Amino acid sequence: MESITDAVKKMEGYDQLRRQLDRIKQQVLQDPYVASFMEANPGINEVNLEKGLTKLYEYSKERHQCSNCPGLERCPNLMQGYQPVLTAEKNQIDIFYEKCFLKKQDEKQKSMTALIKSYFIPKDILKASFDRLHSIDQDRKEAIGAAAEFVKKVAAGEESKGIYFYGKFGVGKTYLLGAIANRLAERQIPSLLVHTPEFLREMKNSLSDGSFNEKMELLKTVPVLMLDDIGAENMTNWVRDEIIGVILQYRMMERLPTLYTSNYDFTLLEDHFSYSQKGGLEEAKGKRIMERIRHLTVPIFIGGDKNFRSIQ
Structure with missing residues (x-):
């Protein structure tokens, strides 16, 4: 019996999806904020990188929104007034959110x-x-x-x-x-x-x-x-x-x-x-x-x- 992975690879459109994911991956890894994080955590291997790609993408998007902050009341982040922080506990990529400066000042x-x-x-x-x-x-x-x-x-x-x-x-x-x-x-x-x-x-x-x-x-x-x-x-x-x-x-x-x-x-x-x-x-x-x-x-x-x- 073939594996689920092999079966997925044979599905129509898989190659196109794979290419799209690879492009996103490259864009995320070229992000200065993500690149700095990866450089500070050289123990993250390819397997953990793939597992954490969605979190890196989320971080990249939210972090750039913070860099172009429109103000607390118009904050577009998932959690208004919170900024993303990446961690690499045991080389596992994770993300959490902490209050930004404007949120702290407002409180x-x-x-x-x-x-x-x-x-x-x-x-x-x-x-x-x-x-x-x-x-x-x-x-x-x-x-x-x-x-x-x-x-x-x-x-x-x-x-x-x-x-x-x-x-x-x-x-x-x-x-x-x-x-x-x-x-x-x-x-x-x-x-x-x-x-x-x-x-x-x-x-x-x-x-x-x-x-x-x-x-x-x-x-x-x-x-x-x-x-x-x-x-x-x-x-x-x-x-x-x-x-x-x-x-x-x-x-x-x-x-x-x-x-x-x-x-x-x-x-x-x-x-x-x-x-x-x-x-x-x-x-x-x-x-x-x-x-x-x-x-x-x-x-x-x-x-x-x-x-x-x-x-x-």
Whole structure:
């Protein structure tokens, strides 16, 4: 009885198929990436080469697609975001896939984004970077330096006071908070960035949808809290005593750092907190809130006429 191999050889079209396979084989072996692999593995004999030809072909095709990468979202490889790697364990050709640089960068960015929670913060702020900050005067140099030092201490596990950035509208206070949040995320430290006026309005709605306690717990316990534009909210006794006061008291007791931005200096912010919707002033309550802020922050004025993010 003739062998299966001999029978296949007698089939119509076999010679043509064989010639086609030989051409593919030569093309694959002439591929610079494959040639380099074969040169590094001289123990691969002809039998193992034939067995591994389809894997070499797959590698050649995928590797060239990586060389002409159209970007992660349009990656044409079998496994999007993965690049092929050849192995020759015991001179047996095999292929596996590992994450490419773009895939790793994308996952890193998503991981960082997950560490930065926010409420009512513009998307461009959530992409802020120290590299894009532009210091053109002493005030701004001091602000950027203090922000960088804060991140350094927190990342090292050291206790650090928060920072109270204040100055007029449009000088880049919020952008600086975004840069801090991203630098913290690079060091795997979670933070929460909140636009205070909008968030406080949201907290009123949270009483009816049942999410009030959950949101309060988040603001009280997040490792680094950033309250943007504090002082611009519509002040009521409830906002001051049951939300801001409770959050700051807890964070003071637990020594959790809080950062702020405001158009007000400490004196004007205290006046704001002393306002009573019933008429008149409640100076003692205003002072109590400000004691918590003063005790655990370093005030830094940011001057200038223009935003201090670099012109792109």
